[in-house]
Amino acid sequence: xxxxxxxxxxxxxxxxxxxxxxxxxxxxxxxxxxxxxxxxxxxxxxxxxxxxxxxxxxxxxxxxxxxxxxxxxxxxxxxxxxxxxxxxxxxxxxxxxxxxxxxxxxxxxxxxxxxxxxxxxxxxxxxxxxxxxxxxxxxxxxxxxxxxxxxxxxxxxxxxxxxxxxxxxxxxxxxxxxxxxxxxxxxxxxxxxxxxxxxxxxxxxxxxxxxxxxxxxxxxxxxxxxxxxxxxxxxxxxxxxxxxxxxxxxxxxxxxxxxxxxxxxxxxxxxxxxxxxxxxxxxxxxx
Numbered sequence: 001x002x003x004x005x006x007x008x009x010x011x012x013x014x015x016x017x018x019x020x021x022x023x024x025x026x027x028x029x030x031x032x033x034x035x036x037x038x039x040x041x042x043x044x045x046x047x048x049x050x051x052x053x054x055x056x057x058x059x060x061x062x063x064x065x066x067x068x069x070x071x072x073x074x075x076x077x078x079x080x081x082x083x084x085x086x087x088x089x090x091x092x093x094x095x096x097x098x099x100x101x102x103x104x105x106x107x108x109x110x111x112x113x114x115x116x117x118x119x120x121x122x123x124x125x126x127x128x129x130x131x132x133x134x135x136x137x138x139x140x141x142x143x144x145x146x147x148x149x150x151x152x153x154x155x156x157x158x159x160x161x162x163x164x165x166x167x168x169x170x171x172x173x174x175x176x177x178x179x180x181x182x183x184x185x186x187x188x189x190x191x192x193x194x195x196x197x198x199x200x201x202x203x204x205x206x207x208x209x210x211x212x213x214x215x216x217x218x219x220x221x222x223x224x225x226x227x228x229x230x231x232x233x234x235x236x237x238x239x240x241x242x243x244x245x246x247x248x249x250x251x252x253x254x255x256x257x258x259x260x261x262x263x264x265x266x267x268x269x270x271x272x273x274x275x276x277x278x279x280x281x282x283x284x285x286x287x
Contacts, residue, residue, distance in 0.1 A: 001236045008038050009237045013057050013244025018252045020061040020245075021208060023138060023187030023268045028131050028275055030054070031124060036282055049234060052226040055219050056238050060245030062215045065208050068253050072209060093161045094206075101165055102172040102210050109176050110218075121181055124283045130182020131276040134191075135269035137177070141191040142266045157199030160206060167196050171206065185211060187272075191265060200260045208253065 015033045019026040034040050034050075041050035066073065074080070076096040110117075120126075145155050158167070174192025178185040186207050193203025230238070 001233065005043060005237055006240050008040060008043060009053075009240040010244045011038065012040060012053070013060065013241040013246075014248045016054070016057045016241075017061055017064065017245040017248025017250075020058065020249055021065065021186050021211065021253050022256055023134070023184050023190055023265065024272055024275065025127070025131055025134065025182050025184040025187065027181045027184075028127050028272075028279060031127055032275075032279055032282065036279075036286065044234060044237070046229070048226065049229045052223065052229045053234075053238055053241055055222045055226070057241040057245040058215060059219045059223070060242040061249035062212060062219065064246050064249035065212050065215075065253060067250060069205075069209055069212065072205070073212065076209075094163055098163055098165065098168040098206075099210055099213070102168040102175070102206070103214055105169070105172040106175040106179065106214065110179060113179065117179055117181075121179075124279060126180065127182035128276050128280055130180050130184075131272045131279070133180075134177075134183040134187045135272040135276075137183075137191045138187055138265040138269040138272075141194040142264050142269075144195055145264070157194070158197050158202060159199055160202040163198065163202065163206060167193075167198065168206075170196055171203075172210075175210070184272075187265075187268070190260075194265070200264060201257065204257055204260050 012030075012034055015029050016026055019029045034054075040053060041047040044050050044053070072094075076094070076099060145157075148155050171189050171192050174195075175185060175189045177183050177192075178188040186204070189207040189210070190200070190203045193206060194200060198206070
């Protein structure tokens with residue numbers, strides 16, 4: 001491993017960390033930065049090792065979400081932490097069962113169609129469709145809120161602890177859309193939550209809480225299947241990527257949660273459309 005190799009690992013970790021939880025599609029960004037520009041598969045002399053690296057840095061992002069939502073995650077299993085303003089001590093309604101119900105649809109469909117998705121949906125063309133389709137969904141969510149503000153004078157969304165089981169399940173169905181690469185898990189579920197009447201911050205919080213078990217489980221299973229590629233010569237590359245993803249995911253989550261109530265979703269939708277345009281231009285130029 002030379003300095004440039006470690007810089008590549010740092011950049012890819014940065015891209016993963018900044019985009020995994022923002023509603024902009026980490027897959028779309030990886031296509032531009034890695035598949036089209038940095039080409040980690042050539043650097044590591046193996047597509048399998050490069051794919052395993054992406055699993056490892058995703059675990060870095062998951063770890064950041066665990067740290068940010070630690071008090072809330074503990075509260076789901078009945079453990080209250082002192083000095084936390086994020087977990088209400090009275091009237092708490094969000095339970096572990098809400099999260100499980102929200103996870104069930106995507107878990108079932110993911111297991112049933114995993115091979116189909118890996119074989120047929122991971123292409124530049126399908127990601128472009130996902131980017132634009134996700135942008136449309138986000139615009140529809142914002143327009144719904146704006147229409148309610150015009151008719152009622154304000155938008156009174158449901159807070160995180162007001163989510164009921166029906167809403168949790170329906171948000172889980174919206175998460176299924178993200179099985180199509182490019183749609184973005186957070187983009188789909190936050191938009192779905194808002195369309196179902198949740199506050200923007202509540203939809204984001206629920207999205208990130210659901211992401212912890214589903215991402216950690218999927219990444220852990222994938223990593224266990226590929227442990228043989230974790231040889232000593234690639235460990236520094238993997239370590240730099242993991243740490244980079246963890247740091248930048250922590251920054252991204254904190255920044256996004258502070259921002260979402262103010263700017264809503266349309267700015268992210270516009271960005272996604274611009275990203276799709278860039279991918280299409282770059283892709284057409286190198287074909």
